[in-house]
Amino acid sequence: MSFRDKLRLYVLTERKLAPEVEAVKAALDGGATAIQLRLKNVPTREVLEVAEKLRKLTQEYGALFFVNDHLDIALAVQADGIQLGPDDLPVSVAKKLAPSLIIGASVYSLEEALKAEAEGADYLGAGAVFPTDTKSEASVLGLEGLREIVASVKIPVVAIGGINHENVLEVLKTGVHGIAVVSAIMGAPDIKEATEKMKTLLNK
Amino acid sequence: MSFRDKLRLYVLTERKLAPEVEAVKAALDGGATAIQLRLKNVPTREVLEVAEKLRKLTQEYGALFFVNDHLDIALAVQADGIQLGPDDLPVSVAKKLAPSLIIGASVYSLEEALKAEAEGADYLGAGAVFPTDTKSEASVLGLEGLREIVASVKIPVVAIGGINHENVLEVLKTGVHGIAVVSAIMGAPDIKEATEKMKTLLNK
Numbered sequence: 001m002s003f004r005d006k007l008r009l010y011v012l013t014e015r016k017l018a019p020e021v022e023a024v025k026a027a028l029d030g031g032a033t034a035i036q037l038r039l040k041n042v043p044t045r046e047v048l049e050v051a052e053k054l055r056k057l058t059q060e061y062g063a064l065f066f067v068n069d070h071l072d073i074a075l076a077v078q079a080d081g082i083q084l085g086p087d088d089l090p091v092s093v094a095k096k097l098a099p100s101l102i103i104g105a106s107v108y109s110l111e112e113a114l115k116a117e118a119e120g121a122d123y124l125g126a127g128a129v130f131p132t133d134t135k136s137e138a139s140v141l142g143l144e145g146l147r148e149i150v151a152s153v154k155i156p157v158v159a160i161g162g163i164n165h166e167n168v169l170e171v172l173k174t175g176v177h178g179i180a181v182v183s184a185i186m187g188a189p190d191i192k193e194a195t196e197k198m199k200t201l202l203n204k
Numbered sequence: 205m206s207f208r209d210k211l212r213l214y215v216l217t218e219r220k221l222a223p224e225v226e227a228v229k230a231a232l233d234g235g236a237t238a239i240q241l242r243l244k245n246v247p248t249r250e251v252l253e254v255a256e257k258l259r260k261l262t263q264e265y266g267a268l269f270f271v272n273d274h275l276d277i278a279l280a281v282q283a284d285g286i287q288l289g290p291d292d293l294p295v296s297v298a299k300k301l302a303p304s305l306i307i308g309a310s311v312y313s314l315e316e317a318l319k320a321e322a323e324g325a326d327y328l329g330a331g332a333v334f335p336t337d338t339k340s341e342a343s344v345l346g347l348e349g350l351r352e353i354v355a356s357v358k359i360p361v362v363a364i365g366g367i368n369h370e371n372v373l374e375v376l377k378t379g380v381h382g383i384a385v386v387s388a389i390m391g392a393p394d395i396k397e398a399t400e401k402m403k404t405l406l407n408k
């Protein structure tokens with residue numbers, strides 16, 4: 001599987017919903033092809049320790065492993081890449097510091113998408129596709145906004161934000177390379193089963 | 205001046221007391237030989253922006269520049285080094301990732317000091333020498349504890365924690381290579397003057 005193919009079912013950790021290591025293990029068992037560790041306001045040492053465990057797990061399953069924001073930790077654990085948002089290191093800086101890492105940029109508009117591609121991002125996390133608890137209405141791209149981004153950039157696009165088993169097929173029709181999921185998997189009573197169900201939908 | 209000599213008057217930023225850029229400029233005007241940017245719970249992008257400005261300033265003055273915790277930012281702005289505490293990346297990991305950076309380890313006991321030296325730290329920030337608002341009595345090294353560390357390691361030791369104009373001469377008698385100051389400089393009504401006064405005491 002190529003890097004692009006592995007963006008297909010991209011699962012993000014969410015400590016408020018499930019402890020990272022167990023949850024990621026279950027998601028990998030269910031068929032997740034990429035994992036992102038997202039831990040905010042936690043000491044660096046603790047992020048490193050969790051990242052080491054997730055790197056080991058993802059390697060066993062042949063899945064991609066991304067670290068949110070912390071380029072130093074991504075390098076320390078030999079992650080496949082990092083995910084950078086507007087509050088993180090700029091893509092151009094990260095690219096210079098760590099040319100070997102796959103760099104994902106979180107973008108919330110067509111303008112940001114084009115800028116991230118120009119700066120050298122390897123893929124985009126574009127959202128929010130649907131309203132979520134953490135994103136206000138104002139920052140919702142919608143399916144139309146997502147389709148526009150997919151049509152405008154050459155790098156792969158992973159859709160994020162409010163994607164669940166009910167709406168995933170609609171999202172796929174926009175031409176995205178993959179979908180990123182938080183709540184619909186991390187918040188499920190059975191994470192492995194929720195991932196398997198999503199995987200089945202993605203293979204349709 | 206060697207790296208060791210430049211550890212002599214080491215000033216740390218403290219946003220609660222003074223805005224970083226103006227305060228560092230004043231401290232450099234007053235004779236600070238090393239600056240550490242310490243910004244917790246602030247987005248990476250913002251830390252990077254402040255770090256870029258402080259790197260430029262310290263370069264103009266020929267002072268050392270350290271970034272607390274964020275190895276990625278230290279590399280991005282070409283800081284002289286990083287300062288790592290028990291919650292940050294381990295010294296050994298940082299050393300492997302960034303062999304060109306000077307690595308300072310924050311230590312709070314003789315045991316931690318010996319461990320940090322063994323892991324490859326280039327200097328120690330040892331404290332707290334005196335009680336401070338942020339450190340409880342329990343973690344106070346005292347002058348005796350500091351003296352013991354200085355006598356037990358080969359790398360330079362910078363004393364930190366509650367050092368001010370009144371007690372600095374006592375601290376110097378322990379044989380430390382330098383003193384690190386937060387409140388006595390960053391909390392002074394005139395930062396430049398407070399630094400100059402400290403510098404005069406250090407030159408006695």
Ligand code: NI
Nearest residue numbers: 070072274276
């Ligand atoms: Ni960091």
